[in-house]
Amino acid sequence: MKLWNLRKRNKCNTSSVIKVGVMGSARGVGTTHLAVMLANYYANGCGMKTCVVEFNDHKDYMRMCDVIGGIADRRHFTYKCIDFHVCDSGNAMADYMSGEYEVVIIDMANDKSNTLEELKRCDIRLVTGATDVWKVGRLEKLLSELEDMSVCMAVCGGNTKELRRLQKMYKVGLLEVPAEPDPLVIQSETLYKFRCFLGNVDRQ
Amino acid sequence: MKNILTYDRKCINIVNEPQYYGEEVYLETFERRYEVIRLIAQTRHSKVYLVKHRQLEVYRIAKVVSGGSADCERALKEANTIKEFKHPGIPLVYDVEVSGDSICIIEEYIAGKSLAELIANENLTVKQIAHMGVCICEILEYLHDCVGVIHMDIKPANIMVRNKSAKKHNLIGSNHKNEYEVCLIDFDSSGYTGEVVEENFSTAEYAAPEQFSQDRQVSSARTDIYSMGMLLLYMLNGGHMQSLAESTETLCQLHSDTIGPIIRRCIRHNRIQRFKSIKELKQALSVVAKSKDDSRKQNNTCAVRDIYVYGTGHGVGTTHFSLCLAAFLHRCYRGRKVLYRRCNDREDVFAEACKGRLSEQGAYMRHGIYIMPDYGGGVDCDVSGYDIVVYDYGVERPDVDGVDESVRCICVDTCGYRKKKQAASECLGLTEVATFVNHISGKRFYELVKRAGNVRRFYRMPCIYEWNETNRLFEEAVIEALELKKAK
Numbered sequence: 268m269k270l271w272n273l274r275k276r277n278k279c280n281t282s283s284v285i286k287v288g289v290m291g292s293a294r295g296v297g298t299t300h301l302a303v304m305l306a307n308y309y310a311n312g313c314g315m316k317t318c319v320v321e322f323n324d325h326k327d328y329m330r331m332c333d334v335i336g337g338i339a340d341r342r343h344f345t346y347k348c349i350d351f352h353v354c355d356s357g358n359a360m361a362d363y364m365s366g367e368y369e370v371v372i373i374d375m376a377n378d379k380s381n382t383l384e385e386l387k388r389c390d391i392r393l394v395t396g397a398t399d400v401w402k403v404g405r406l407e408k409l410l411s412e413l414e415d416m417s418v419c420m421a422v423c424g425g426n427t428k429e430l431r432r433l434q435k436m437y438k439v440g441l442l443e444v445p446a447e448p449d450p451l452v453i454q455s456e457t458l459y460k461f462r463c464f465l466g467n468v469d470r471q
Numbered sequence: 472m473k474n475i476l477t478y479d480r481k482c483i484n485i486v487n488e489p490q491y492y493g494e495e496v497y498l499e500t501f502e503r504r505y506e507v508i509r510l511i512a513q514t515r516h517s518k519v520y521l522v523k524h525r526q527l528e529v530y531r532i533a534k535v536v537s538g539g540s541a542d543c544e545r546a547l548k549e550a551n552t553i554k555e556f557k558h559p560g561i562p563l564v565y566d567v568e569v570s571g572d573s574i575c576i577i578e579e580y581i582a583g584k585s586l587a588e589l590i591a592n593e594n595l596t597v598k599q600i601a602h603m604g605v606c607i608c609e610i611l612e613y614l615h616d617c618v619g620v621i622h623m624d625i626k627p628a629n630i631m632v633r634n635k636s637a638k639k640h641n642l643i644g645s646n647h648k649n650e651y652e653v654c655l656i657d658f659d660s661s662g663y664t665g666e667v668v669e670e671n672f673s674t675a676e677y678a679a680p681e682q683f684s685q686d687r688q689v690s691s692a693r694t695d696i697y698s699m700g701m702l703l704l705y706m707l708n709g710g711h712m713q714s715l716a717e718s719t720e721t722l723c724q725l726h727s728d729t730i731g732p733i734i735r736r737c738i739r740h741n742r743i744q745r746f747k748s749i750k751e752l753k754q755a756l757s758v759v760a761k762s763k764d765d766s767r768k769q770n771n772t773c774a775v776r777d778i779y780v781y782g783t784g785h786g787v788g789t790t791h792f793s794l795c796l797a798a799f800l801h802r803c804y805r806g807r808k809v810l811y812r813r814c815n816d817r818e819d820v821f822a823e824a825c826k827g828r829l830s831e832q833g834a835y836m837r838h839g840i841y842i843m844p845d846y847g848g849g850v851d852c853d854v855s856g857y858d859i860v861v862y863d864y865g866v867e868r869p870d871v872d873g874v875d876e877s878v879r880c881i882c883v884d885t886c887g888y889r890k891k892k893q894a895a896s897e898c899l900g901l902t903e904v905a906t907f908v909n910h911i912s913g914k915r916f917y918e919l920v921k922r923a924g925n926v927r928r929f930y931r932m933p934c935i936y937e938w939n940e941t942n943r944l945f946e947e948a949v950i951e952a953l954e955l956k957k958a959k
Contacts, residue, residue, distance in 0.1 A: 307850075310849065311846045311847045311848070312846060312850050313825065314818060314844060347848065348847050348849070451849065452848065452851050454850070454851050455832050455852045455853070458829070459831045459833070
């Protein structure tokens with residue numbers, strides 16, 4: 268299923284902001300990597316005003332800020348035309364949603380206790396995971412928990428047979444995430460793949 | 472059981488049917504046999520549906536005409552004409568149902584897209600265009616010589632093209648990546664050779680002048696030859712017909728060693744001066760189609776590769792000029808990949824580019840050219856796969872030191888002449904800078920040129936509303952500015 272169809276179906280309000288939720292099934296499956304890649308796709312590949320919100324307590328963006336250097340506010344900064352925000356409350360999230368952005372990407376990591384409600388409000392819901400034998404169980408468990416909402420699996424690499432089985436069993440879409448060494452510089456093939464998967468963007 | 476028209480209202484939700492359509496036709500027989508899939512096309516008096524045969528499970532085309540006796544007569548005449556045809560490039564007629572003042576014709580379904588859609592998405596070389604012309608000529612040769620019928624409405628929408636493996640004839644460019652099979656449709660304007668044409672139903676852009684003559688004209692093969700010429704011109708022009716008349720000569724001159732003279736001879740106003748028969752036209756096109764390679768492609772390999780465009784300020788029309796230039800180069804060098812690349816401004820062309828189709832190389836294809844916005848370093852794209860690249864630097868002057876002779880530099884300016892002269896002289900290095908002055912009247916421009924004392928390198932940018940439209944003045948100026956004539 269094309270994700271833009273998914274978005275159309277999930278759309279519950281008239282807001283023009285595209286809300287993308289990325290939830291991980293486990294640690295180290297590439298949730299933040301995908302969130303940043305998507306932010307880069309929307310911001311630089313489609314020219315849209317985009318922010319990515321860290322809605323978990325991993326503090327990855329603060330560490331990223333340290334590596335970039337020269338940034339005063341570690342909780343809110345802009346890099347390569349993408350606005351990064353570290354968010355710990357629902358109120359702040361509402362500000363981003365109703366603010367100046369055309370696209371808001373929420374990096375939920377694997378903390379589903381606080382973020383499930385937020386995921387429900389998203390137009391595009393992605394669940395990252397891996398098909399390694401020690402991780403596939405957690406992906407399966409998360410998919411079964413989210414069975415009442417339309418989600419899409421996003422997996423980098425992985426066993427094709429296993430992915431097809433999960434797709435069939437949970438009736439979910441699949442985004443085969445291209446391997447990108449740097450999420451802030453994507454290849455043209457990745458741009459093309461995201462475009463095919465996410466469909467045409469509605470530019471204002 | 473519901474008839475086709477009722478189905479149309481309820482399922483396809485087309486409710487603006489005019490009142491004067493008259494009594495609805497109850498096509499029960501057809502409804503039993505066919506399932507309506509979707510509405511393909513619609514005119515004032517006719518509708519074309521894609522239908523599926525319930526038993527055979529094959530697709531067919533159902534053409535329902537319900538505009539009155541005259542229209543039905545035409546449709547019936549069309550069905551009676553094409554029932555005699557046995558050619559793979561012409562659809563078969565399977566069935567006709569007449570009911571009251573309506574008629575439904577069931578025809579063979581030809582999967583694929585129209586030539587208009589193909590031209591909008593594909594970049595055909597001159598050789599491929601000639602191949603396409605040969606294939607259409609083969610169908611017309613059958614019509615003219617074997618059954619004595621003149622089509623009289625040859626246009627891109629009436630030519631269906633589909634990809635096919637090379638096992639059958641009518642294949643375009645079988646030694647190329649894309650192989651196409653051509654079919655000719657819509658015979659409702661057709662007539663027998665020598666028949667007096669009572670009323671003209673053809674399309675204005677492609678119809679021969681004699682079709683609009685007040686005297687009753689006898690249909691002849693030369694009428695179709697004129698339309699073939701216009702069709703070739705349409706393909707060569709990248710799918711544009713607006714203001715074509717003025718750019719015809721430019722295009723024919725640019726392709727004077729290949730298809731240009733053929734087009735020129737096809738579209739002569741005096742029909743005696745055109746090709747005598749479609750066979751003669753086919754032979755002429757075959758020579759171009761069978762040539763080893765596009766002579767233009769061979770000749771222009773050492774011509775312009777990169778063109779740097781910059782403006783002296785915001786709002787002088789640098790982006791518009793660059794897009795016009797890229798579109799012209801695409802028309803000029805058919806089959807060559809022309810890229811417009813925006814530099815230094817992330818916002819500028821995204822809206823226009825996003826209307827096109829994204830390629831795997833990261834550029835959007837729109838109106839035959841590739842548009843690559845400024846991705847701000849977020850997307851890694853390679854420009855080496857393109858033949859000609861137009862770099863739009865906005866208001867930043869490009870660094871032209873050390874560039875080779877395949878690079879041209881163009882400055883776009885408006886009335887601020889002193890600034891322009893300064894900018895142009897600063898950019899003189901290995902490449903010369905041609906300056907296009909925009910938003911300026913002819914009188915004012917010549918005053919400025921006179922004061923400058925160097926007429927050759929200054930050009931006036933004519934008024935072009937759509938960047939993909941043709942303009943003879945612009946094209947002549949670009950040919951001179953970029954010294955494209957050397958490439959011949």
